[in-house]
Amino acid sequence: MIRVSGLEKKFGRQTVLNGIELDIAEGGIYAILGPNGSGKTTLIKCILGLTHPNEGEIFIHDKAVRGKWKYRNAINYLPQIANFPENLRVKELFSMIKDIRQSPGRDERLIEIFNLEPYLNKKLSTLSGGTVQKVNLVLTFMFDSPIVILDEPTSGLDPLAMLKLKELIRQERAAGKTLIITTHIMQFVEEVSDRIVYLLEGKIYYSGSVQGLLEKTQQQDLEHAIAHITKQELYA
Amino acid sequence: MLKILKYSFYDLLRSRWAYAYFLFYLILGFVLLFLNGDLSKAVITLMNLIIILVPLISTIFGVMYFYSSREFTELLLAQPVRRDAIFLGQYLGITGTLASGLLLGLGIPFVAYGLFQSNEIYDFITLIVSGLALTFIFTGLAFNIAVRNENRIRGFGYAVLLWLFMAVVYDGLFLLTLIIFEEYPLDHFSLSATVFNPIDLSRILILLKLDISALLGYTGAVFKNFLGTKSGIFISCLALLSWIVIPLWTFMRKSRKKDF
Known part of the structure; x- marks a missing residue:
């Protein structure tokens, strides 16, 4: 479905992505993990064409x-x-984005899910951070596309909205879609993801199942496994 | 692209300054015409104002709009829309707003005064056309500055400097060169120096149209010889056109390669 080959990206002298090879098959939830500055967002932006890679191709x-x-x-x-x-x-x-994509969208159901009705006539500049994130989620899930990319979807959400988001993600997976998610909340990853891709300093350190990572690092849970890798890297 | 243009327009028409710009010209036009009672004098006064003010407003609003629509741009870039369409749509949105402000703001009082019954209609058209050309030129230059500078303060600084250079400093340097090299024949130099500054070029075009180039003395005669002929007008229009096309082209090229 998505194939990344030899991807390199430099911002000035700083190398952010350094030879990424990645195959994402159709269907399922992929979590892209890694410490701050490991290149998660840059990888996503390259897939979307917002950022132009120096080397490599994306298919x-x-x-x-x-x-x-x-x-x-x-x-x-x-x-993000x-x-x-x-x-x-x-x-x-909402109507502008529907007009630009020339697609009807299913915003009504999503507005109901995230309780956004009271805010429909408010200006975006007056909304709180969490509400803006809900608006953002409605815009994202509004269209029926085979690939869904979520960059830090949980930021600013209250527990209720978080539950609804997980529910929504599961529904999308059940519909056979491919979801790519970046997050720092490991509990969220353990609950929803099928595979994880761990980025470290612009390279893929690990790609596979959660279980596989636990075995590789000999840790009890994902949080410790990730902490273990990061620490190892720091003191290496 | 038309969709982007539509939303750009829509966004701009909500802001007060677009109306302020229009009202300013409207009031100015009425005051000048009805208090003065002389069409060609009004055209000359407006010329002096327009060749300074239009570049200033276009540069400032150009940079301001580009920076303030950054969020909108990022939202659009992730949608299935061609990059060129986004940026060209925004350029046409802002230039369209500024151009209609100028056109309507000055057009309404002049038409009300009886422009169509007078002989000065061609002078007025020259004035408006140079005003519109300056709008397109300086918005294009402003977008070039904004797309290359992430730092807004620096972008604004460069924009103001650009205007200052074109509107004030250039003429100073021009005069200084003329004085220093006064022993030499300078007609060709001054002709080409004029072509390289769109503000000067518009000014000379309007002056020639108004037939007061005699005021410029010998240089005026040289200019009239050059610009008064068909090929002269052709070359100066070509120069103005390339002042529009080249900055727009470099801006589009840069925006295609930019990382967001």
Whole structure:
């Protein structure tokens, strides 16, 4: 479904991605993990074409995506930092994106799930961080696309919204979609993900099942396993 | 691209300054015409104002709009939309708003005064066309500055410097060169120096159109010889056009390669 080959990205002198090789098969939930600055967001932005890699190629459905734009029809993306035009009202934002994607969208059900009705006529600049994240989630799940990319989906959410998000993620997986999620909350990863990809200093340190990582690091749970890798790297 | 243009327009029409810009020209036009009562004098006064003010406003609003629509841009970039369409749509959105402010703001009072019955209609058209060209040119230059500078304060600084250079410093250097090299024949130098600054070029075009180039003395005669002919007008229009196209092209090229 998504194939990343020899991906390299430098920002000035700093190498952020250093030869990423990754195969993501169709269906299932992939968690991309790694310490701050390990290149998770950059990898995602390269897949979306927001950032241009220096080397390597990305293929989606066996087609190279460099310089293309139509393939983004197959992707729903939740950005880590939700930046919206401040003058717009929530309702207008939803209808604008539907208009641009020329797709009906299923926003009504999502608005209900996240209790956003009272905010529909409010301007985006007046909303709290958690509410903005909910708006962001509605925009992401509004369209029926085979690939869903979530960059830190849990940030700012209250426990109830978090439960609903997990429910939503499970529904998408059941519908046969491919989900790529980055997060720092290990409990969330253990609960929802099928496979994990661990990035360290721009390289893939581990790719496989959660169980496999526990065996590799000889730790009890994912949190300790991740901490173990990070520590090892620090004192290496 | 039309969708992006639509939402850009929509966003701009909500902000107060677009109306302020329009009202400013509207009031200015009425005051100048009805208090002065002379079309060609009003055109000259407006010319002096427009060639300074239009570049200033276009540069400042250009940078301001590019920075403030950054969020909108990021949202759009993740959608199935061509990158070129996003940036061209935004460029046309802001230039369209500024251009219609200028066109309507000055057009309404002049038409109300009876422009169509007068002989000055061509002078007025020259004035408006140079005003519109300056809008496109300086917005393009401003977008170039904004896309290359992540730091907004620095971007604003460069924008103001650009305007200052084109509107004030350039003429100073020009005059200084003329004085230093006054022993030499300078007609060709001054002609080409004018072509390289869109503000000067617009000013000379309007002056020639108004037929007051005699005020410029010998240089005026040289200019009239050059710009008054068909090929002269052709070359100066070509120069203005390349001032629009080249910055737009470099901006689009840069935005295609930019990482977000």
